[in-house]
Amino acid sequence: MKAALQAYVDGFNAGDPAVVVALFADDATIEDPVGNPPITGRDAIAEFYANNVASGAKLSLDAPIRGSHGNAAAMAFTVEMPNMRIRVIDVMTFGDDGKISTMRAHWGPADIES
Template sequence: MGASREKILETIQQYVDLVATGTSAEVVALYADGATVEDPVGSEVRTTAASIAEFYGALDGLEQTAKLLHVRIAGNEAAFAFELVTTAGDATYTLAPIDVMTFDDDARITSMRAFWSGEDLIAGP
C-alpha cells in the first residue's frame, strides 16, 4: 500500500530540518536498511549505513539554516527543492538542490539522489 502522502511529507520536512540543525545520526535514522545515497548525482553511490553516516558527518557542527521550497509526491516517490544556507565567519554559502527520494511503507527513505553541481553553490558576504 505504501506510506501516506502526509507521512512522506513529514519525513521530507524532518530531513530538511535535520540536514541544517541535526546530527548526522539523526539524518541517517530517517533512512531504511539497505538505502542508497547519490549526492550529487554522478558521484559514487553510497550503499552502506556506514558510508551514508560518513557522508552526513560532514554536516556536523556547521552553522546552517534550511527551508523547504517545493515538494511533489507521487506514490512512494518525491522530488523536492530546498535551500541550505551555511555560515562560515562573515561568509555565507547557499545551495538549493533538488532531491529525489523513494520511501518504504513506513516513510523511511530507501534512496536519495541530489541534483546539483558546483555551479549551483552561491557564495556571499
C-alpha cells in the same frame, strides 16, 4: 513521505544527524550530487550526515515538499553555509516500511553561489 522529508530538514537544522539517518533504510543509497559514486549503507550515510551537519550548513525549503502517488517525493531547498549557498532538488524513494531507500541530490556548479 512529505512528513519524512520535513523531519529530514528539521533534524538537519537541529544539528542532529541521528534524526536524519534514522529516516533511511539500512541498505539505502545516496547520490549527492547525481553523478557521484553512491554512498551506501547506514554507517556511510551516518558519516555523510555527521560531516554535513558539522559544517554548519542549514537547509531552507524553496517550495512545499512534493509527493507522488507512488513511492517518491521531492523537495527544492537551499543549503546555506558560511561562505556559499547551494540550490538543490532532492528526489527520494521510499520502501514499503516508509524508510528512504534512495536519495538523489540534483545540483551542479551553476547552482553554487559564493
